Amino acid sequence: MSTIKIRATHKDGITTVKALINHPMETGLRKDKKTDKPIPAHFIQEVNCTANGKNVLQANWGTAISKNPYLSFKLKGTNPGDQISLSWKDNLGNTDSASSAIK
Amino acid sequence: MNSQRRLLLKGSCATAALGTALAAGLITPRHVMAANLSSAFSAASVEDVINNMFAGQTRLTSSQVQIKAPDIAENGAVVPVTVETDLADVETITLLVNNNATPLVASYTFSADAEPYVSTRIKMGKTSGVEAIVKAGGKLYTASKEVKVTIGGCGG
Numbered sequence: 001m002s003t004i005k006i007r008a009t010h011k012d013g014i015t016t017v018k019a020l021i022n023h024p025m026e027t028g029l030r031k032d033k034k035t036d037k038p039i040p041a042h043f044i045q046e047v048n049c050t051a052n053g054k055n056v057l058q059a060n061w062g063t064a065i066s067k068n069p070y071l072s073f074k075l076k077g078t079n080p081g082d083q084i085s086l087s088w089k090d091n092l093g094n095t096d097s098a099s100s101a102i103k
Numbered sequence: 104m105n106s107q108r109r110l111l112l113k114g115s116c117a118t119a120a121l122g123t124a125l126a127a128g129l130i131t132p133r134h135v136m137a138a139n140l141s142s143a144f145s146a147a148s149v150e151d152v153i154n155n156m157f158a159g160q161t162r163l164t165s166s167q168v169q170i171k172a173p174d175i176a177e178n179g180a181v182v183p184v185t186v187e188t189d190l191a192d193v194e195t196i197t198l199l200v201n202n203n204a205t206p207l208v209a210s211y212t213f214s215a216d217a218e219p220y221v222s223t224r225i226k227m228g229k230t231s232g233v234e235a236i237v238k239a240g241g242k243l244y245t246a247s248k249e250v251k252v253t254i255g256g257c258g259g
Contacts, residue, residue, distance in 0.1 A: 062209060
């Protein structure tokens with residue numbers, strides 16, 4: 001199952017994209033309470049968003065983005081039916097992507 | 104075997120030189136952006152972040168940059184923040200939390216098709232100013248907002 005939930009809605013010429021990603025976003029500073037060992041950092045570093053295959057937004061994230069990140073942005077020059085896609089890459093090299101048509 | 108060792112030495116020297124150049128802000132082309140940012144993300148003060156990302160450029164406080172965040176955040180692990188601006192030619196929006204161990208939270212790069220608007224949720228260790236830096240037309244504009252945190256969201 002995809003880790004990304006994405007929804008794009010069009011209103012008055014502006015498309016609002018909302019996305020939720022399932023990810024632990026570990027800072028590397030927390031300790032495991034039982035073993036007292038630090039939990040290694042595991043966080044998304046890069047998020048890329050495209051509209052009809054064209055890059056529209058690139059996000060570079062640090063560890064201070066909350067667990068299960070939420071991201072919302074707005075686009076102009078897009079129409080209902082256009083494909084919005086989002087992909088992420090974390091510091092361990094994992095990636096995922098999802099896309100959705102604008103409603 | 105010896106020649107391999109030489110090669111390795113040479114390689115590491117070149118990498119070190121690049122790192123120094125980056126730290127000095129001498130070269131900031133797009134393709135080394137990622138390397139540049141990783142040091143900005145580990146920088147421990149706001150000034151270091153600014154030096155790293157924007158070569159120490161001065162930032163102007165602007166009422167055209169709007170930052171929306173709660174006055175009091177009960178849980179520092181999830182603080183919703185929205186940044187919006189009326190400025191034209193916005194290239195990047197950068198989010199900082201002044202009192203976090205590493206102040207840089209995120210940096211967003213916009214294309215011409217994206218509205219200068221971004222909303223996300225961030226972690227805050229303690230009560231702090233949240234600052235948004237907007238790079239528009241080569242200049243830096245900033246706005247900040249104080250957020251009171253009752254339970255910190257960094258570490259455990």
